[in-house]
Amino acid sequence: MRRRSLLGISAAVVVLAAGLVTGASAQADEAPDVTVSTSELTATAELGGSAEAALTFANHGTEARKVILGESAGDFTMQRAGAARKDVKGAANPHRLTAGTDRGDGTADKGTEAQLAEAPWESITAHPEPVMDNLVSVGPGGKVYSAGGVSNAAMVATVRAYDPVSGVWNTVAPMSTVREKPTGGFVDGKLYVTGGWTNSGSPVETTEVYDPQQDTWSKAAANPEPLAAAASAVLDGKLYTVGGCDKNVCGHTTVQSYDPAAGTWSAHAPYPEPVSWTSCGAIAGRLYCAGGFTDAGGATAGTYTYDPGTDSWAKLRDMPESLWASGFTAAGGRLLVSGGSSGEVYTNAGYQYDPAADAWSALPNSGQASYRGGSACGLYRIGGSTGGFAGTTYAELLPGHDSCGSGVDWLTPDPAEFVLEPGQERAVTVTMDSANLAQPGSYTASLTVGTDRGDRVDPVRVIFKVTAPGQWGKVKGTVTSATCADGGAGAIGAATVTLSADGFHRVLRTGRDGTYALWIGEHSGPLTVIVAKDQWRARTTDVRLKGGETSDVSFALEPYPFCPKG
Incomplete structure (x- = not known):
């Protein structure tokens, strides 16, 4: 979130729908304690300029409430089902590549060629070689990076970068060591990679940092509890890792974060159940995780949220089915989970979780039933396995889910956090700034509302109409x-x-x-x-x-x- 000057350009502001928004409550017949004065804000500014709008929060309860505001870009649009559901029978394996691994029928692994995605999923340029257990993250300029993994039954340190404008995969500087199913993500323009199995079978302690501007890698503080097949998400400028596998066992409660600014690792409240291969994302200042696998209990549908303010986890509604090794990201204020394994089949089905309603709904089915691939904001899915340790060249995108991250550059609420005493009201100023927007047009976002007591308040829809300068x-x-x-x-x-x-x-x-x-x-x-x-x-x-x-x-x-x- 950033605030900027008006740059000398005038802006008109229109505030709509001033009626009281009650939102959903934990019980349908209960009125929520925290309410907001409008369901929608609209503002207009010429490209390069800014505008301000206002809304008011009120506490109707008998106890104080801490209110936390977040932003998610874009509108959520329910999409059609996509491809027919595909469930492919196969004995899914949560563990690492070992010497002599094959498909279980005595045949050698061979990488699968790319297939076409089915609408609304879109095929993108196939990955240059078959890959699985790779880390995928979106970096500066919207480029998609795929790091490490397994290719044709061999662990690799290779890193590829996909340019969505040219549709070309380029090879960039490799990591210093091979890593199978590492964890990581981009923080402030640099890719942080940690954990993952190496050829010795043990997870890698080294944390590596890739600078795309220099095409170079450097080292950061070593991971005190390295694991493979851990989920990761970036929250408040820190890289969080959840669960994972050691050399022999899949299913840990370990939760850590790395703070690049301080150069330190921190341990956090353990995950409520042992887990690996889970799906996590950051939404409105919290972590949300669903599904996963443990050697002791198999696949799980458990869903939980983590509050960094209280360092605690809370149980949410279970995913509709138990899935692990899925593609995942958080986008548009929802946790997206696509594909994966239930333990007996690989599937192309997917689901999305809405924290405001504590409810799951279907995502469009993807084109290929697979698990153990890489995924990132988009929703991108790169590679994966349909059996064995060869991987595929499959690469696909579900458009409309690129509004990821912890904020929206052009939208700033002030204050973003505040305490409401019983009976108190508080005005919040919302600034919409087009200084870093490239094109005129209508930009949409949601201002999400959370409290320390879990009040469910509907997000406020924000519409920013950016007009073209006269000479354009x-x-x-x-x-x-x-x-x-x-x-x-x-x-x-x-x-x-x-x-x-x-x-x-x-x-x-x-x-x-x-x-x-x-x-x-x-x-x-x-x-x-x-x-x-x-x-x-x-x-x-x-x-x-x-x-x-x-x-x-x-x-x-x-x-x-x-x-x-x-």
Whole structure:
């Protein structure tokens, strides 16, 4: 969360729906103690400017309440089911790679080639080699990093970076040691990696730090209790790890955090049950974890939340089924869990947990039934196993779930934490700042509300309308084929659109409907637009943008050398 000046640009503010919001309570017939004066805030500012809005909280109870405000970007939209559910029978193994490991039928492991995802999941460029037990995290510029794991039945130290703009995987500097199922994540622009099995079978104590600006690794404080197959999440600038496996046993209650600013590890209240291969995420100042596995008890559906303020865990509603080694992240104020194993099958099913309602609902089924892959904000799923220790090249994305992290750059409530005495009201100022936003448009977020007594208050929807400066122009268009879609004009998705002018260069991808759009500031000379895609003839044109106007630049591409299949 950041606050910035108005930069001398005026801003208009409109506050909507001033009626009292009661929210959900622990009992349907009970009114919540903490209420908020509005369900929605709307503000408007020109790009580069800021706006402020206000709302009021009240405590109707008989005891003081500490109120904690958080932010999650974007709106939650219920998506269709996606692919049909797939459950593939197989004896899932929670332990590490050992010499001579095969599929159990005497055949050697062979990596599986990439498959296509099924809507609403989208396939991205396949990982360069089969991989499983890899750490995946999203870094600066939205690049997706896959570190370590197992490839073709061998532990690796390899690190790859996927650029979602170009669709290309690049090899970056490797880690200093091989790691199978390490834990880690990006904190302040650097990737912290710890734990994971090495060839000796013991988890790695060394903590390594990757700087993507320098493409170099360095070392941080050693992990006092290293484990493999631990879940991780970044909360309040610290990397938390939950549960995991040692050399021989899967299922520990260990909870730790690493603070990069202090360079120290800290132990926290143990997890309520031994666990490994669990799914965790940070939402509104708390950790949320679900599912997992223990040698003693098998798969679990247990769901818990951790409050760093009280260093304590609390039980929540169980996941609809027991899953472990799933893909997971927190996005849009929800914990997302996709795929994994129930112990007897690998599945492509998934679920999402809503802390405000203490309720689970279905996620769209992904394209492939697998477990032990890497996952990150997006929701990205990279690699994984469909049996054995070979891994797959499978790489997919569930769009609309990229609003991760502990805050929203353009949204700042002040104060973010405060105590309400019984009968007291407190005004909160909400600043919306477009200084770091790249494009005009309508930005949405939610202001989440939590208390130290667990009151359930509905999030406040925030809409920030950012208008284009007067000198900016907009270019938009649709890329189609007039000859390869049953005689009609078929949309060409994922085409590359390159926009260039003096002092300006930007690369876009068309959506599924073949469309693209971009607002562009002042530049000299005409704008050159080039559209290209494999198996289609590239086309180019020049256009002069005018301030405040929209230029439609659409293309109908010819196939080369013949119409693409499918």
